[in-house]
Amino acid sequence: MINNRNLIMSPAPHLHIGASIAGLMKTYLIALLPLIIFAVYGYGWHAVRVIALSASSAMLWELLIQKLFRRKVTIYDGTAMISGIIFAMLLPASAPWWLVITGTFIAMLIGKHIFGGNGAHPFNPVLIAWAAVSISWKSQMDLGTAMVNYDKSFPVDFPLTVLKKAGAEGLGIFNIDVQGMWSGKLSLFLGNQIGGLGTTAGFLIIIAGLFLILRGKISWRIPSFFILGVFFTALLFRIVNPETYADPVFHILTGSVLFGAVFLATDCASSPVNKTAMALFGLGCGIFTVLFRAWSIYPDAVPFAILIMNILNPLLDKIHPKIPGNNVNVIKVES
């Protein structure tokens, strides 16, 4: 029986791989899950409070803003939730509730919806929020002082603040002397350091990054070149003055370099899509990170470095491959 009425019309192709924005965000959630568990393991209810508040308030702000702007409500696809979780990962466990809520508001309004919502934002919304709150409320966001009341098996000083104040010679408290000892670095790699909620456990972030790369959700180029950029720039500083500047591996393991490389720099809308451009983007992020760490007042400036590179993103994407096959003239004989 052929019913000729109400047939569906659509343009080709008539197949789809099955990818969707919600699916992409689910993959991100799976990748973030180990980091969330590690944060909860480390800081207990403090971590649960910050992460849950951040994710839920981000969704709520998005709902309110979209209602207010009379746009289609898209909180179901999970982009706001992932933004909220990633923002929480950058905060200290001691972050007060109003800071979290203000941060997600800035992320959703100024970071995202002012520019037109999903995919239209020139900067990573999370970084806009981080920059705004860390400039506005320095004492609450200062990882060096925010966590001094916590009882931990490792030193409760933020490694990069120590580096800023005492130079490479002051890193002895982390079992790292000027020559650079490996046991201390291993301890840092395993997450025994003060930092943002999700940025400390290097090994988990690397696993999450590999998972995202293997699933094809992010390109390997941006994270790898980010880390390479940090390594070589830090190496240059180290060669010039080993007393003041820490060694490259220390730079990679502390602060939010690994987290930034995997979750922040790879944000779809504000990172390039072409291969060369991605490599340059990652490299730029890495170089600016070390420059800021060495010469700015901020101990860890990964978010600022990525924000700077976000500005360059449209320019970088002008570097794209040529259309192949200029030396062939194809003459099709078709009926």
Next chain:
Amino acid sequence: MNKSILGIRNPRILYSTPIELEKKNLSERGRVVLLVKISADSGVSVSIGEKVKTGRKIGYTENRYIFSTITGEVKKISRIEWLNGINYHAVQIERTGDDEWETVFVPSDENPAKSREEILTLLESAGYPVNYFKSERFDRFIINCTEEDVLTSNIQATILEKKDLFTEAVNLAGKLANSEVIVVVQTGFENKIREIYKGEIRSIKPVYPSGMNEILPRALNLEGNIGIIRADLLINMLQTLKTGLPVFERIVTLIGEGNKPLKNILVRIGAPVSEILNKENFEVDSGYKIILGGAMRGRTVFDGDFPVQKNASGIMVQGKKDVVDLTPQPCLNCGECVKVCPQNLQVNMLTRYSEFSIFDRCKELNIADCIECGMCAYVCTSHKPIVQYLQFAKKQLSIIEASKKEISNDK
């Protein structure tokens, strides 16, 4: 489809391998609708009520003739609009009995050593596109034996069906093109083709869209002026030369619900899709999709009365579950489309420029090089109808070009 669990490798779709050909004559009874494109130089040369034989000239458009594909009576001549906005005269012929043949020219099988010019004249009179053979000089000539689309296997089925003609057809191509001929098949089909043809064969990976005419020469690292023809068209040409009859039937792939290729069938050109589907006991309800062609490049029809065209590769029916959700969400700039584009186009930017009608930027980004393979829309995370956006921009650019020309002519 072929979707790897790990995402390191780019997503890809494989071409089908040939499936069974059912030799049932579907148009024992029934009708055909033949389309004559309306243009400045076109016309229909039959009238209502006229009895026509198979092979009778019924119209012409731009020096190409259109022939009747069944024996019967002309019932109706109307005007219809095809999907891309082109208008056609639709000549409906209803079958009255068995086929009676009316040849375009008297075939001379006894004298195969005809000159190239004579062969071209004969082919032109039977409605084949031969002007390229007349005007172009080829460095190499490719006979493309790969499929036109995914899920279809009609080209390979045609070759297997017309086994004994294949070598002769390749020789014919060599003679017409006056150059070296390369037969290109997809991996997996080489053994079968080696049994019937002994010349130079090259194989490509059966990954869509590498078999498309536009990019196949590049996959083989060829340079210069490359002519390319599909094997089915070439075999039709040879058959016409042998019988004097224009092409009147074609093998197409039937693809059923669940995107499953069912079988290849032989249909008369011009047979309405709904009749074919009825005879094959298909269930089509509202909310279904009927597609003329394959899964990646076929066109949907809004009316089952649309006829099978002479370049059709398949007839596809999608149930409610198979229909792709095309509710476009904003582009995330994830870059999947850029990753899969065989032409290295900046698809993400092109789509946005087209969406916001910035067509000159589209031109700067070489939109003319798009081959409309559909891979970008296949992988799109945001379910955007990217191919449609690109076609729209191309169309608008051509309109702009035409109006510019007009203005400069007026001056």
